[in-house]
Amino acid sequence: xxxxxxxxxxxxxxxxxxxTVRTMIADxxxxxxxxxxxxxxGNLYAVKEGDRPRIMISAHMDExxxxxxxxxxxxxxxxxxLGRVNPVMLLGQRIRFKNGLTGSVYHEKLKxxxxxxxxxxxxxxxxxxxxxxxxxxxxxxxxxxAQPFNSLPGSRCLAKxxxxxxxxxxxxxxxxxxPARLPQEACFVFSIQEELGLRGAKTAAYRYExxxxxxxxxxxxxxxxxxxTMAVSLGKGPTIKVKDSSILCHPRVRQLMVETAKKNDIPxxxxxxxxGGTDAGAIHLSREGVxxxxxxxPCRYVHSPSEMIDLKDAANAVEVLVKLLTKExxxxxxxxxx
Amino acid sequence: xxxxxxxxxxxxxxxxxVRRFISEKLAGRGIETSVDTMGNFIARKNRGKLATPPMLSAHMDExxxxxxxxxxxxxxxxxxxxxxxxxxxVAKRVKIxxxxxxxxIGAKPIHLQKKEEQEKPYKQESLYIDxxxxxxxxxEKYISTGDYAVFDVSCIKMGNGFYRGKxxxxxxxxxxxxxxxxxxxxxxxxxxxxxQEEVGxxxxxxxxxxxxxxKALVVEATASADTPETEKEMSSTxxxxxxxxxxxxxxxxxxxxxxxxxxxxxxxAGIPFQFRRFTGAGTEGGAIAYSREGVxxxxxxxxxxxxxxxxxxxxxxxxxxxxxxARAWLENNQ
Numbered sequence: 001x002x003x004x005x006x007x008x009x010x011x012x013x014x015x016x017x018x019x020t021v022r023t024m025i026a027d028x029x030x031x032x033x034x035x036x037x038x039x040x041x042g043n044l045y046a047v048k049e050g051d052r053p054r055i056m057i058s059a060h061m062d063e064x065x066x067x068x069x070x071x072x073x074x075x076x077x078x079x080x081x082l083g084r085v086n087p088v089m090l091l092g093q094r095i096r097f098k099n100g101l102t103g104s105v106y107h108e109k110l111k112x113x114x115x116x117x118x119x120x121x122x123x124x125x126x127x128x129x130x131x132x133x134x135x136x137x138x139x140x141x142x143x144x145x146a147q148p149f150n151s152l153p154g155s156r157c158l159a160k161x162x163x164x165x166x167x168x169x170x171x172x173x174x175x176x177x178x179p180a181r182l183p184q185e186a187c188f189v190f191s192i193q194e195e196l197g198l199r200g201a202k203t204a205a206y207r208y209e210x211x212x213x214x215x216x217x218x219x220x221x222x223x224x225x226x227x228x229t230m231a232v233s234l235g236k237g238p239t240i241k242v243k244d245s246s247i248l249c250h251p252r253v254r255q256l257m258v259e260t261a262k263k264n265d266i267p268x269x270x271x272x273x274x275x276g277g278t279d280a281g282a283i284h285l286s287r288e289g290v291x292x293x294x295x296x297x298p299c300r301y302v303h304s305p306s307e308m309i310d311l312k313d314a315a316n317a318v319e320v321l322v323k324l325l326t327k328e329x330x331x332x333x334x335x336x337x338x
Numbered sequence: 339x340x341x342x343x344x345x346x347x348x349x350x351x352x353x354x355x356v357r358r359f360i361s362e363k364l365a366g367r368g369i370e371t372s373v374d375t376m377g378n379f380i381a382r383k384n385r386g387k388l389a390t391p392p393m394l395s396a397h398m399d400e401x402x403x404x405x406x407x408x409x410x411x412x413x414x415x416x417x418x419x420x421x422x423x424x425x426x427x428v429a430k431r432v433k434i435x436x437x438x439x440x441x442x443i444g445a446k447p448i449h450l451q452k453k454e455e456q457e458k459p460y461k462q463e464s465l466y467i468d469x470x471x472x473x474x475x476x477x478e479k480y481i482s483t484g485d486y487a488v489f490d491v492s493c494i495k496m497g498n499g500f501y502r503g504k505x506x507x508x509x510x511x512x513x514x515x516x517x518x519x520x521x522x523x524x525x526x527x528x529x530x531x532x533x534q535e536e537v538g539x540x541x542x543x544x545x546x547x548x549x550x551x552x553k554a555l556v557v558e559a560t561a562s563a564d565t566p567e568t569e570k571e572m573s574s575t576x577x578x579x580x581x582x583x584x585x586x587x588x589x590x591x592x593x594x595x596x597x598x599x600x601x602x603x604x605x606x607a608g609i610p611f612q613f614r615r616f617t618g619a620g621t622e623g624g625a626i627a628y629s630r631e632g633v634x635x636x637x638x639x640x641x642x643x644x645x646x647x648x649x650x651x652x653x654x655x656x657x658x659x660x661x662x663x664a665r666a667w668l669e670n671n672q
Contacts, residue, residue, distance in 0.1 A: 016591040040552065041593070041632035067585060069615045080617035082591070139613045140585040140597060196591055199624075203632035 006149040009159035014065025050185035053331040056210035059167030060194030075133035083195030094146040162307035167216040183328040201279035205286035213283035213292030218299035235310040237267030238317035241294035244273035246281020253293035341493035343509040349402030356398040379531040387526035393551035396511030397535030403487040412471030420536030424462035431490035441469035489648035511557035542622035546629035560639035575641035580610030584637035589624025596636040603666040
């Protein structure tokens with residue numbers, strides 16, 4: 001799975017520019033699905049056909065990034081954030097555009113670093129004037145962070161965009177492991193624009209009309225020096241979400257996840273995330289309501305150029321999902337709450 | 339027609355007069371129209387020619403005030419409806435309620451202020467509307483809690499093709515849609531004149547769900563900061579440089595193909611345009627783009643100075659170029 005996470009995280013895909021990631025994933029899962037298609041906004045659906053209930057499993061393809069809003073006469077670029085990006089995280093970093101162009105991000109003269117904000121920040125792509133800069137990059141172009149994937153001694157690794165390519169990798173690996181026929185239908189959705197407000201999952205859930213929803217994303221941890229209190233640590237297993245700011249997970253879906261992990265001796269942690277949201281937040285409010293839950297991969301330094309996960313947690317997330325999807329979910333059309 | 343549209347009272351939730359004006363303009367022109375339960379007005383030009391016509395959207399409502407209570411002495415307390423900078427309110431003339439009673443927004447005059455009060459702008463809570471009543475009882479005969487108030491200004495033409503008036507956001511957009519509906523053409527499209535944009539793009543959520551378009555174009559008025567103290571690379575839009583095509587705002591990240599399509603339409607037809615170099619604030623774009631299974635949506639806007647104040651300023655040539663760009667886009671989607 002390490003190779004998969006490496007190639008996914010090193011791919012270009014800020015919110016709204018998920019095309020490269022989408023093509024890559026489509027090629028990886030094509031021969032493991034009965035039906036593969038994308039919709040008008042760019043969500044990718046990989047369906048393993050079967051009887052109801054229909055379970056939608058969603059991980060988002062997009063990563064945080066920046067957009068060029070103006071180019072000045074000396075060729076410097078002004079930036080706006082794509083998703084929740086702290087400008088401090090960009091200082092001295094390199095950014096990369098779709099065409100491979102890289103640039104350095106720096107700040108205007110400041111009395112105090114506290115004054116740092118987006119209007120004090122610029123990118124330098126090494127062009128001497130507006131004309132040459134405009135030849136290389138256009139207003140509205142998007143860029144992502146440029147850090148490579150690094151494997152660390154033990155089972156941990158660092159990369160940009162672990163949020164949520166690690167989740168995409170879990171979905172892809174699960175698809176590879178699943179048998180040809182499942183007791184019910186499963187649709188793996190690789191969604192767009194999650195970082196801008198769960199937008200892709202909203203329209204995908206409307207289109208697919210699932211009976212149940214599961215999001216796979218990264219979550220925050222509380223195991224770093226003087227971190228905010230949170231009972232989640234790296235390496236202690238994937239988390240089963242209780243709540244975040246977008247959803248209170250359905251108690252029966254949560255229970256099903258806990259039972260499955262316990263029965264199969266897969267390590268897991270319970271996750272109560274005080275801030276942040278995930279695709280399940282959009283799925284559970286679609287149409288008449290969809291009982292939903294989420295499985296997360298603990299991740300340090302989320303929304304920074306160097307996000308860290310433990311590969312064991314990702315592997316165990318695959319275990320939980322495989323066991324969850326190969327068991328029969330009880331369901332009735334009148335009341336889909338089991 | 340811009341003056342007529344801008345002068346109508348139509349704060350969010352009270353769009354009836356704007357709707358009536360639009361409806362009267364379209365009467366007898368062979369255009370199918372309807373009003374939904376929220377008050378959105380929908381006009382379908384050349385219905386039946388296309389299976390899924392493109393959608394145009396502009397909002398009828400404007401920012402304004404609502405009376406929240408009447409003080410003992412007959413002065414009126416109010417809340418803003420939509421985003422208004424409370425610093426622009428003091429000493430402005432307003433029209434109150436359906437009858438349009440005249441009033442003025444009052445506050446403690448400079449003579450009576452303490453030194454520290456003089457150094458700070460008025461807070462909204464310290465302001466009130468004075469409509470010349472002597473007592474609460476007298477005021478209650480004419481005004482009730484929940485009545486709206488709007489800025490009492492008339493749109494005028496200034497020099498060099500500039501117009502000044504209230505509510506250009508988004509009566510300018512309404513005007514663009516009306517022009518395209520009224521002109522003699524065989525273009526097929528659905529135009530939505532929506533309600534309650536200024537309080538959270540609510541009308542558009544419903545119209546997008548109803549119309550189920552595959553592609554949509556929102557026509558807005560957007561803030562311009564092209565005045566001398568703004569550095570060029572920090573100004574969002576510039577008056578006179580044509581409609582502003584949005585990259586993104588708080589509600590939407592504009593589909594790249596849609597953005598490129600609009601820019602191509604403009605270049606081919608020789609229409610000036612600019613990109614909106616600011617990515618904050620919201621439009622109906624998001625409500626439409628993420629409706630049902632998703633809609634390819636873009637936003638264009640007439641650049642407008644002093645937006646959400648009693649006196650907005652726009653340039654006629656921008657308005658005309660916005661009509662041309664919307665028309666070119668429709669032609670490309672027939």
